Amino acid sequence: HNLVKAEKSWSDENLFLDDVADVKTKYGKIEQVVKYQLEEHHLHGYARALSLLRYDIKWINGFSYKKKTYFVVIAQKVEKPLFDKVLITPGLTEATLTQHKLHLEKSGFNLTYLQNYMSHSHGGSVFLAVFRKNSYSNSTVIRYGLQHYTQSYKKLIELYAEEGYIPTSQSLMYNGVDGLVSFILQEDENRKSQKDYRSYEGITQSRLNKLVTGNAKYKRKLVYLDEADYFGKPQFSAVFVNDKVNSMLFNSKLSVKDMSKIIQREQMYGKLPRIIVAYGDKGSLWYAMFLEK
Secondary structure (H helix, E strand, O other): OHHHHHHHHHHHHHHHHHHHOOEEEEEOOEEEEEEEEEEHHHHHHHHHHHHHOOEEEEEEEEEEEOOEEEEEEEEEEOOOOOOOOEEEEEEEOHHHHHHHHHHHHHOOEEEEEEEEEEEOOOOEEEEEEEEEEOOOOOOOOEEEEEEEEHHHHHHHHHHHHHOOEEEEEEEEEEEOOEEEEEEEEEEOOOOOOOOOEEEEEEEOHHHHHHHHHHHHHOOEEEEEEEEEEEOOEEEEEEEEEEOOOOOEEEEEEEOHHHHHHHHHHHHHHOOEEEEEEEEEEOOEEEEEEEEEO
8 A cells, every 4th residue: 555655656746747847867866857947926836846846956047038037947856855944035125135134044044046137027136045054064154245336346256265255156137238246255165275266247158158168177167157138138147166077068058959958868977957047149048058977
């Protein structure tokens, strides 16, 4: 009887997974689901469904396409349920983000991811924040900032780099010609070995490809990527951190069909999607994707 029950719940889970995933990957013990275009107002329910299935959202990025707002999501199976350990909060204003952060810190949550995105349902620029319970050790210090002009942001991170801080989120948004960066800086505990990072904002799609390859030669891998619309053209913000670069693959302009093909093919070799960012260009939807073993 229990076996039948277990089998039923397994098949239910699989049916449910088909619903929550556009593509599923498996390599060894790692199982992932990827969703390419989740509507903004479905995010809360979706995140809840994933946590019920014991999937942890490892990457999320908001984007607009044809006057609607969506998210692309990569989630990975974990052994223990994640209930109340990870909070995904879209649609925040500067004020509500600050309130959330102060309130959640009291119960041991850390701000681990930040994105500034255009939301059609909220009528403008808002924030997506991810909070994780006890994500940092007691000795870790983070600094965050919302919508700093790119020039002042560059000066700021140079100053903080001297103290051992590295950017872990670096989201880009344009207000007319002005680039605005929202960021999280984390004090780097392995300071002796890891202060080598590079960050770029306002880069074109073709330059992005060159930067990924160029940084890989110096053992720096892509850890954060975001895109913003600059008068109808995509501009990217990227952070590379010195880390062991395993075999990887990056392409900055893929259709859904091509992306699915690549994911299915590369999972056999253990290369799995780590970062996916969607953007509109000349009326079509494209994806930049980073896979890593």
